[in-house]
Amino acid sequence: MSSANSPNIKAFLKTLKREYENYIPLAELGVHPKIKERFLGKRMTNLKDEVEFWYTAGYDYIKLQPKADFNPMKIGLDNNVSYNDDGTIFRKWASENNGVITNFEDFEKYRFPSINDFDYKNFEKVKSLLPDGMGVIGQYGDIFTMTWEMMGFESFSFALFENEELVNKLNDKLGELVLSMFEYFAQSDIVDAIWYSDDIAYTNSLMVSPAVLDKYFFPWLKKIGDLAKRHNKPLIYHTDGILYDVMQKIIDCGVDAIHPIEPKAMNIFEVKERYGDKLCLIGNIDVDLLARGSVNEIKLNVKKNIEQVGFNGGYCVGSGNSIPEYVKLENYIAMIKTVKEINSNL
Secondary structure, eight states: OOOSSOOOHHHHHHHHTTOOOSOOOBOOSOBOHHHHHHHHTSOOOSHHHHHHHHHHHTOSEEEEOOBOOSOTTOTTOOSSOOBOTTSOBOOTTOOSSOOSOSSHHHHHHSOOOOGGGOBOHHHHHGGGGOOTTOEEEEEEEOHHHHHHHHHOHHHHHHHHHHOHHHHHHHHHHHHHHHHHHHHHHHHOSSOOEEEEEOOOBOSSSBSSOHHHHHHHTHHHHHHHHHHHHHTTOOEEEEOOSOOGGGHHHHHHTTOOEEEOOOTTTOOHHHHHHHHTTTOEEEOOBOHHHHHHSOHHHHHHHHHHHHHHHSTTSOEEBOBSSOBOTTSOHHHHHHHHHHHHHHHHHO
16 A cells, blocks of 8 residues: 655644644554554564554654663563553553552662663654655653552552652652653654653543642643643643543643544544634544444544544544554555545545
8 A cells, every 4th residue: 555645744733733734634643563564564673664654554754752661670571571552562560459669668679760761763763764744753651650550550549648758759750751751852853743642531531530630640741731832843642531621721731632532432523612723633533443343434434524523624533542453454544545535635
């Protein structure tokens, strides 16, 4: 499958800022490595292959992360490392009950990475590999998520009342480390936009109260938003779930685009009506539909979204989460082709 449309990072960036372009971009936070390999028909072994995938699939950017290891002691890992839907390594030390840090002794013993341990070499290497018109998104996240994962959600919940000092210390440690990545993204000439991901909601409610998010999530999002504004780079924020109770807070932090507008949690047409003048919307093509639906259903869903949400700009087509390995390849391709066909007729 060849790239029918040339990448247009300038149009993509304008769309993120809700400026009208006669163009509908594609956007994904993650595509599972197995899907990438099936799409290209070959093994993915290096950065050049990554660029080839994002270009051939029709994206205006390649998404890059610094190489970072927040579990250097490999706690809980075995030889059969598993992956999240977006292809990132699953953190096996995460627990619903007790995690790896439940007291100050655990905190002092845990071997955190340092800022100097983060590897940004791919950001430099990619310069010579990018086709004309293609850009780079710098992405990382999970300050809040790693805080509760390292403690275990149950221990984290109790500590909010019984040992708040430990929660503060862990959250600050992780926040400063991840924030340093966004300082790099903001200052880098190669990075065109930045993407922060950190889940704070389920399909029917927030994970924790807004008051807890005000302490351990929003201050960091605001710092990242300030960096983005200072360096004039659009900020995309990813979280699953229903966000109406905190959407204005997200906007106030300087977020330009919200992803993925999970269909089971929020109606994208309502989100457009309520927040479309302040936020670019990304995603919303149901992952379950991509996994079990028909090609025709995918086409109709994409066309409906573009007609009703993308008519005046501020919308990028993508999945309602990410592209896991169980998505039907023909459905993923149908989503991409439909967008390309519409763009060729605009």
